[in-house]
Amino acid sequence: MQKAKYIFLLCLILTGCVSPQKQYRIGVSQCLDDAWRQKMNNEMQCELLLHPEMKLYTRFANGSNDLQCAQIDSFIQERVDLLIVSPNEAEEVKPAVTRAYHAGIPVIVADRRVTGDEWTAFIGGDNYQVGVLMADWIHSIQSTTSHRLHVLEVCGLPGSTPATLRHKGMIESLAGHDTIPLIRSVQGLWQKEDAYRAVCSYLSQYANVELIVAQNDLMAIGAAEAVRDTKGYGSGSVRIMGVDGISVGLQAIVGGIIECTATYSSRGDMVINTAAKILSGEPFVRDTVLQTTMVYSGAAQAILMQYNERMHDIETMKIVQIRTDTMMEDLRFHRHIIVIVVSFTILLFVLIIAFLFYSQHRLQTEIKEEVVPQLENVQEAIQLSRRDEAFTERLKQIVDAHLTDPNLNVEYLASLLQLSRTQIFRRVKSVSGKGPLDYIRERRLIRANELLHTTDMTVQQVALELCFSSPGYFTKCYKEYFGHLPSSVK
Numbered sequence: 001m002q003k004a005k006y007i008f009l010l011c012l013i014l015t016g017c018v019s020p021q022k023q024y025r026i027g028v029s030q031c032l033d034d035a036w037r038q039k040m041n042n043e044m045q046c047e048l049l050l051h052p053e054m055k056l057y058t059r060f061a062n063g064s065n066d067l068q069c070a071q072i073d074s075f076i077q078e079r080v081d082l083l084i085v086s087p088n089e090a091e092e093v094k095p096a097v098t099r100a101y102h103a104g105i106p107v108i109v110a111d112r113r114v115t116g117d118e119w120t121a122f123i124g125g126d127n128y129q130v131g132v133l134m135a136d137w138i139h140s141i142q143s144t145t146s147h148r149l150h151v152l153e154v155c156g157l158p159g160s161t162p163a164t165l166r167h168k169g170m171i172e173s174l175a176g177h178d179t180i181p182l183i184r185s186v187q188g189l190w191q192k193e194d195a196y197r198a199v200c201s202y203l204s205q206y207a208n209v210e211l212i213v214a215q216n217d218l219m220a221i222g223a224a225e226a227v228r229d230t231k232g233y234g235s236g237s238v239r240i241m242g243v244d245g246i247s248v249g250l251q252a253i254v255g256g257i258i259e260c261t262a263t264y265s266s267r268g269d270m271v272i273n274t275a276a277k278i279l280s281g282e283p284f285v286r287d288t289v290l291q292t293t294m295v296y297s298g299a300a301q302a303i304l305m306q307y308n309e310r311m312h313d314i315e316t317m318k319i320v321q322i323r324t325d326t327m328m329e330d331l332r333f334h335r336h337i338i339v340i341v342v343s344f345t346i347l348l349f350v351l352i353i354a355f356l357f358y359s360q361h362r363l364q365t366e367i368k369e370e371v372v373p374q375l376e377n378v379q380e381a382i383q384l385s386r387r388d389e390a391f392t393e394r395l396k397q398i399v400d401a402h403l404t405d406p407n408l409n410v411e412y413l414a415s416l417l418q419l420s421r422t423q424i425f426r427r428v429k430s431v432s433g434k435g436p437l438d439y440i441r442e443r444r445l446i447r448a449n450e451l452l453h454t455t456d457m458t459v460q461q462v463a464l465e466l467c468f469s470s471p472g473y474f475t476k477c478y479k480e481y482f483g484h485l486p487s488s489v490k
């Protein structure tokens with residue numbers, strides 16, 4: 001019983017050692033798959049190196065609200081442990097986000113917001129402040145000239161919160177100045193190609209645009225290409241500002257294609273950290289608004305270099321991760337082998353113990369059923385033989401004491417030994433192998449022989465002394481017993 005308890009404990013410890021750490025499945029729903037989001041995904045993957053308990057499943061909605069809602073619903077069905085959403089448009093994607101939230105799935109909204117507050121955490125840039133930086137840039141140029149500047153704003157998707165907030169921040173900030181430039185807006189839908197088409201079409205109608213503020217770097221580059229390709233405009237004739245500060249944007253600044261950009265952090269690392277805190281029940285910041293800053297050509301080169309170094313680091317880390325994954329895979333394989341070997345050893349151990357118990361039990365039963373009775377028989381036999389020895393001794397003493405008594409016969413001997421006639425026959429036979437009379441005769445012959453050897457008595461005297469019916473009969477008996485005549489002793 002005690003042994004079984006220890007085996008059970010050992011099994012518990014072993015299963016405890018090998019039981020894998022809980023794995024969290026994180027659904028990531030990205031509205032688009034452009035350079036800015038690839039940067040965010042990279043940052044998330046990198047941070048995951050510190051959180052091996054989480055695994056990301058990323059889906060891209062290609063700018064479609066319906067597709068994004070369907071993808072979120074499938075994440076709900078798959079019962080992911082947490083959802084990270086960057087919604088395409090705030091109002092349209094809200095129902096799916098709310099469904100996930102009500103299904104008990106923690107939801108982190110990243111970059112773009114959804115309407116309402118049925119989400120767990122938000123991490124994103126200060127879009128109103130981005131708009132203020134746009135206004136600052138416009139104003140810094142406006143203040144150097146007396147005429148009203150003609151500014152073209154290239155907006156992102158109208159239903160997305162960065163598009164509305166950046167616009168609002170810019171307009172409200174410009175309103176505070178004396179000379180308010182002429183602001184016109186076109187839709188670039190966050191994409192370079194859409195921006196290109198919209199700007200081409202605008203420039204072909206209005207020939208005197210001087211500044212373009214694009215709500216992201218990709219649209220700024222699209223706008224620059226539109227300027228270059230539109231008749232009457234030469235490359236660099238319109239000053240352009242972008243937003244994001246991603247690699248292509250910084251390169252465009254360094255290359256003189258656009259003038260500046262306002263940074264818009266993606267902070268995928270922070271998103272993963274918040275996810276880890278939510279999943280482990282640690283306190284977390286519910287609403288994180290990231291700061292923004294202007295980057296002109298001077299800083300762009302430095303940031304680009306840093307950015308490239310970081311990308312290189314990320315690539316190295318990815319390689320390290322692949323190697324670590326392979327090693328972990330090997331380790332898991334070895335662990336399985338160890339578990340199998342240990343389990344077999346335990347099984348063998350249990351079987352041996354069981355076998356030992358069984359053998360012990362069988363041996364005990366065998367001893368009880370066979371050896372003990374045999375032992376009892378032996379003991380009985382010993383007792384019997386002890387009793388026989390005592391009887392033989394007593395018989396010999398009594399017979400020897402009455403050798404010269406002519407009345408010594410079977411009845412007399414029986415009475416001396418306090419036995420019945422039948423008993424005396426059986427017992428004398430059993431201890432001497434002969435009947436009582438033969439036994440008495442044998443004892444008399446042995447005494448006769450002693451007398452013949454140790455005294456001067458004649459054969460006749462000895463025969464008489466020991467109650468033989470005649471010397472002739474004595475001589476016959478003596479010859480039979482000792483093999484020679486009694487007279488030969490003398």
Ligand code: FRU
Pocket residue numbers: 032034036037111112156160162190215216217243244264
């Ligand atoms: C990327 C992007 C960025 C922009 C952000 C706004 O998909 O368009 O360029 O700053 O989304 O949500």
